[in-house]
Amino acid sequence: MSGASNKITDDELNALILRLGTLLPQLNHGRHGRASPSTTKILKETCSYIRRLQKEVDDLSERLLQCLDSMDITSSDAEFLTNLLQQ
Amino acid sequence: MNNPHHLNPTSLKSRFTTRFLRALTKIRAQKPISSSSPTEIFRRYRRIKVAADKSMAYSVRSRRIWSKAMLWKLRSRSYRRQDPCSGRRSGKTNQAIMKKSSNENTTTRREDGVGFVEEADELRQLVPGGETMNLCNLLDETAHYIKCLTTQVQVMKKIADFYSF
Numbered sequence: 001m002s003g004a005s006n007k008i009t010d011d012e013l014n015a016l017i018l019r020l021g022t023l024l025p026q027l028n029h030g031r032h033g034r035a036s037p038s039t040t041k042i043l044k045e046t047c048s049y050i051r052r053l054q055k056e057v058d059d060l061s062e063r064l065l066q067c068l069d070s071m072d073i074t075s076s077d078a079e080f081l082t083n084l085l086q087q
Numbered sequence: 088m089n090n091p092h093h094l095n096p097t098s099l100k101s102r103f104t105t106r107f108l109r110a111l112t113k114i115r116a117q118k119p120i121s122s123s124s125p126t127e128i129f130r131r132y133r134r135i136k137v138a139a140d141k142s143m144a145y146s147v148r149s150r151r152i153w154s155k156a157m158l159w160k161l162r163s164r165s166y167r168r169q170d171p172c173s174g175r176r177s178g179k180t181n182q183a184i185m186k187k188s189s190n191e192n193t194t195t196r197r198e199d200g201v202g203f204v205e206e207a208d209e210l211r212q213l214v215p216g217g218e219t220m221n222l223c224n225l226l227d228e229t230a231h232y233i234k235c236l237t238t239q240v241q242v243m244k245k246i247a248d249f250y251s252f
Contacts, residue, residue, distance in 0.1 A: 008223045016226035023233050043206035046229060050213045053236040060243040061136040063251070064111065065128070068135070071250040073112050081108075082101040085245055 017042055024049050099235070102146035104242050110138035111246075137161060143239045153228045154235075156216025 021027055021042045026049065037045075114134050141161055144154040210225060211217035214232050217225055 008221075012223060013226075016223065016230075019230055020226060020233075023230060040203045040206055043203055043210060046233070047206070047209050047213055050210075050229075050233065050236065053233070053240055054213075056240045057139060057236070057243065058136065060240065060247055061132060061139060063247045064135050064243065065132045067247065067251045068111065068115050068131070071111065071115060073108055073115070073250075077249075078101070078105040078108050081242075081245055081249060082104050084249075085100050085104070085242060 020046055099146055099148075099238055100242060102148075103142055103238065104246070106142035106146055107139060107242065108246070110142055111135070114138060139239060139243060143235055147231075147235065149231075151228060151231060152220060152224060153215040153217075153232045156219075160215060 017039050018036070021037060024042070024045050027037055027042065027045050114131065117134075140157060144157045144161075147154040207222060207225065210229060211220065214220075214225065214229050217228070220228060
């Protein structure tokens with residue numbers, strides 16, 4: 001990663017953009033063998049993906065609000081849930 | 088399922104799950120006097136959402152700009168609520184520092200000579216602390232932020248499903 005200078009090389013930039021692209025589910029959907037998406041497309045898709053995820057967090061917070069009073073959280077729940085999540 | 092090098096999903100998940108459950112237990116114990124008023128309900132929702140974001144930011148082990156920025160933002164927001172009239176100087180000073188560093192980085196953006204400054208700016212608004220990052224950091228932090236967000240969503244879903252029988 002360019003530490004001394006502020007300029008970023010083309011290779012570094014491409015590598016970072018490509019990596020972002022691999023994280024986006026919508027982008028890779030049905031992309032069989034076609035040319036790789038443009039940087040602009042990747043950035044645009046990244047923004048909408050982040051917005052989607054942030055909204056999911058909001059919605060899930062609301063869901064948890066609804067069932068909070070009936071939640072009986074025991075000390076072993078964290079471990080149990082983590083194991084569930086590992087699968 | 089891609090296995091990222093810099094992020095260990097296993098331990099991040101368990102740290103977040105533990106922290107978040109602990110926070111939920113506290114929130115649950117704070118029974119408001121009038122639990123049916125819309126204000127109280129909204130306040131509770133806010134507490135849960137803040138707890139989710141805070142738990143995730145604290146669970147991040149590696150030194151990340153976004154998680155520090157998020158914690159700073161959450162902290163300064165709670166200060167402002169407690170002291171609405173004081174106009175805390177520390178908050179203003181921090182803002183001045185952040186503005187300064189973002190000016191230093193605007194030259195980076197212009198020097199790039201690339202055609203996606205608008206999209207990068209939009210991304211800067213979405214990633215915590217994005218306004219102060221140069222392009223290289225922004226892209227790197229974004230990747231990590233997305234991985235953490237997906238973990239956060241996954242765990243919150245599991246918890247909601249688990250307790251809503």
